[in-house]
Amino acid sequence: MxxxxxxxxxxxxxxxPHLAWPNGARTAIWVIPNVELYDYVPPAEAFGVTTxxxxxxxxxxxxxxxxxxxxxxxxxxxxxxQIRCTVNINLAVLEHFPHIKAAMLDRDWDFCFHGFxxxxxxxxxxxxxxxxxxxxxxxxxxxxLTGKPLRxxxxxxxxxxxxxxxxxxxxxxxxxxxxxDDQPTPVRVARGRLVSVPYSVELNDALLVLFDxxxxxxxxxxICKDQFDRLYRDGAESGTVMCVVLHPWVIGYPHRxxxxxEILTYVKRHEDVWLATADEIAAYYLDHYxxxxxxxxxxxxxxxxxxxxxPPS
Amino acid sequence: xxxxxPEAPYCAWSPIxxRRFGWPNGARVAVCFVVSxxxxxxxxxxxxxxxxxxxxxxxxxxxxDYPTVTHRAYGHRVGIFRLIQLFDAHAVSPxxxxxxxTARQYPWLVAECIRRxxxxxxxxxxQRRPITSALSEDVERRYIGEAVAALTDAGVDRPAGWLGPxxxxxxxxxxxxAEAGLRYVCDWANDxxxxxxxxxxGDVVAVPLMTELSDAGLHWTRRVPIARxxxxxxxxxxxxxxxxxxxxxxxxxxxHPWCIGQPFRVKYLEEVVRHVAGRDGVWIASARxxxxxxxxx
Numbered sequence: 211m212x213x214x215x216x217x218x219x220x221x222x223x224x225x226x227p228h229l230a231w232p233n234g235a236r237t238a239i240w241v242i243p244n245v246e247l248y249d250y251v252p253p254a255e256a257f258g259v260t261t262x263x264x265x266x267x268x269x270x271x272x273x274x275x276x277x278x279x280x281x282x283x284x285x286x287x288x289x290x291x292q293i294r295c296t297v298n299i300n301l302a303v304l305e306h307f308p309h310i311k312a313a314m315l316d317r318d319w320d321f322c323f324h325g326f327x328x329x330x331x332x333x334x335x336x337x338x339x340x341x342x343x344x345x346x347x348x349x350x351x352x353x354x355l356t357g358k359p360l361r362x363x364x365x366x367x368x369x370x371x372x373x374x375x376x377x378x379x380x381x382x383x384x385x386x387x388x389x390x391d392d393q394p395t396p397v398r399v400a401r402g403r404l405v406s407v408p409y410s411v412e413l414n415d416a417l418l419v420l421f422d423x424x425x426x427x428x429x430x431x432x433i434c435k436d437q438f439d440r441l442y443r444d445g446a447e448s449g450t451v452m453c454v455v456l457h458p459w460v461i462g463y464p465h466r467x468x469x470x471x472e473i474l475t476y477v478k479r480h481e482d483v484w485l486a487t488a489d490e491i492a493a494y495y496l497d498h499y500x501x502x503x504x505x506x507x508x509x510x511x512x513x514x515x516x517x518x519x520x521p522p523s
Numbered sequence: 524x525x526x527x528x529p530e531a532p533y534c535a536w537s538p539i540x541x542r543r544f545g546w547p548n549g550a551r552v553a554v555c556f557v558v559s560x561x562x563x564x565x566x567x568x569x570x571x572x573x574x575x576x577x578x579x580x581x582x583x584x585x586x587x588d589y590p591t592v593t594h595r596a597y598g599h600r601v602g603i604f605r606l607i608q609l610f611d612a613h614a615v616s617p618x619x620x621x622x623x624x625t626a627r628q629y630p631w632l633v634a635e636c637i638r639r640x641x642x643x644x645x646x647x648x649x650q651r652r653p654i655t656s657a658l659s660e661d662v663e664r665r666y667i668g669e670a671v672a673a674l675t676d677a678g679v680d681r682p683a684g685w686l687g688p689x690x691x692x693x694x695x696x697x698x699x700x701a702e703a704g705l706r707y708v709c710d711w712a713n714d715x716x717x718x719x720x721x722x723x724x725g726d727v728v729a730v731p732l733m734t735e736l737s738d739a740g741l742h743w744t745r746r747v748p749i750a751r752x753x754x755x756x757x758x759x760x761x762x763x764x765x766x767x768x769x770x771x772x773x774x775x776x777x778x779h780p781w782c783i784g785q786p787f788r789v790k791y792l793e794e795v796v797r798h799v800a801g802r803d804g805v806w807i808a809s810a811r812x813x814x815x816x817x818x819x820x
Contacts, residue, residue, distance in 0.1 A: 463759065
């Protein structure tokens with residue numbers, strides 16, 4: 211089985227085929243709220259929980275706040291800016307919280323599969339058949355609940371080595387699990403095609419505040435603006451992509467929500483920005499660049515192998 | 524794969540936008556200052572745990588832990604008096620959570636609160652002995668009883684509220700609180716309005732604290748500078764006030780005298796009090812008044 215770096219191969223930034231986004235956009239921006247469900251009492255083989263004998267009520271309550279209150283405050287700002295999101299969805303939210311499901315479907319958001327509960331370890335620990343069945347049942351349940359196809363996947367630390375092969379085989383078009391680039395990248399899989407649409411551990415509201423980190427959203431605003439400025443500049447030469455990661459249980463608090471308005475106001479002030487979903491970015495990339503980029507990366511790897519010196523230009 | 528229903532027992536779920544909740548006096552925002560007078564044992568109990576933040580690490584310190592114990596004692600010896608002075612000056616009545624060890628060892632602090640008519644909330648036995656599901660039901664029942672009895676022994680008339688040390692509970696705590704005759708609980712920091720926890724022993728009203736804005740969490744643990752803390756609390760208030768145009772919101776602010784009562788910090792609390800007090804549409808309420816504002820089921 212290929213390693214993650216073998217799957218994406220190498221393609222130095224300065225030797226790639228030119229990437230042109232629709233309508234001459236320099237930068238594609240996608241916003242991904244993580245709409246999650248934490249078990250009050252997680253199962254024994256739980257993921258990402260503290261060692262407090264469950265329930266860990268303070269941790270549970272912060273996450274529950276996100277669905278009761280934070281989601282709705284976040285929604286108001288996203289609506290003001292008419293943002294179509296890509297939701298990183300714990301599927302159990304759709305089953306248990308019909309109001310949230312309806313709000314997301316009314317806005318025709320796209321969805322990226324982020325497990326059933328955020329406190330469950332799957333697909334980690336599953337054998338290959340069970341893992342395949344896990345993704346298949348997610349697609350089936352999602353289709354039954356929403357009438358929409360599920361095209362994306364995001365498992366980060368829960369992801370397995372086999373994930374890209376298995377999800378490509380089942381019809382997912384992209385994963386948002388890696389942080390390797392400022393452009394989408396073809397992922398080598400056993401069968402079919404799969405795009406990596408890079409996620410962010412940097413422009414991520416939760417990662418600024420979790421683990422006792424000393425940042426608040428003034429810093430989030432600053433790094434999002436700075437990130438945008440540079441990607442917008444580089445995007446004049448070849449298209450770039452920017453991912454903004456949100457959690458209703460972080461950004462939805464009253465002392466944080468104004469930051470989201472500030473970020474979106476800033477990026478929307480610019481021309482030539484493509485506000486897209488990850489589904490749209492992956493689809494466009496598959497149609498226009500996937501094959502060319504894969505061929506380029508393959509030529510590059512061959513060049514390295516034959517010359518064992520400097521890369522071909 | 525089995526899927527248990529995720530909702531915590533007792534805890535009815537609804538999105539805030541589906542409700543039509545109003546404060547009895549038409550206020551947009553109820554502000555409740557919740558001061559924690561919590562005692563830090565010199566020696567942690569066997570199996571004791573500390574978890575300062577969601578996702579935080581377990582920390583069990585060895586004896587003698589001079590830094591923590593003396594730093595927290597500062598709050599009981601000095602810091603609380605700066606807060607008393609500040610609240611008196613602004614004619615604001617906070618809610619004070621007092622644990623059993625504090626009530627037994629610092630009865631004069633309980634008396635100061637009683638004399639001012641401040642709401643006193645039972646706060647467990649001590650801060651290094653939080654409730655968890657590792658306790659048996661009998662032990663937990665006795666624990667709650669001990670916390671309430673220590674307050675009544677110190678002269679508190681029928682305590683009605685509960686705040687667990689560090690906000691921790693077992694899966695059975697709301698029921699045991701109802702059995703003990705307590706009427707509201709401040710452990711469920713998941714909302715901006717009071718709501719009802721329904722237990723087989725009767726209802727307990729959840730009065731959610733804004734724990735993300737706690738001086739101890741945001742500033743001391745996470746090290747966000749104190750001036751920024753004050754700015755964030757004021758920003759939160761302004762947003763709640765705006766959102767309070769359609770239905771009532773709650774800002775229940777957790778405060779710790781060992782932290783915010785330090786000489787260089789207390790002026791930032793004054794900044795917050797000045798910002799919220801005297802504004803139109805603001806109700807400075809006690810936790811009991813917040814709980815009582817919830818219409819009968």
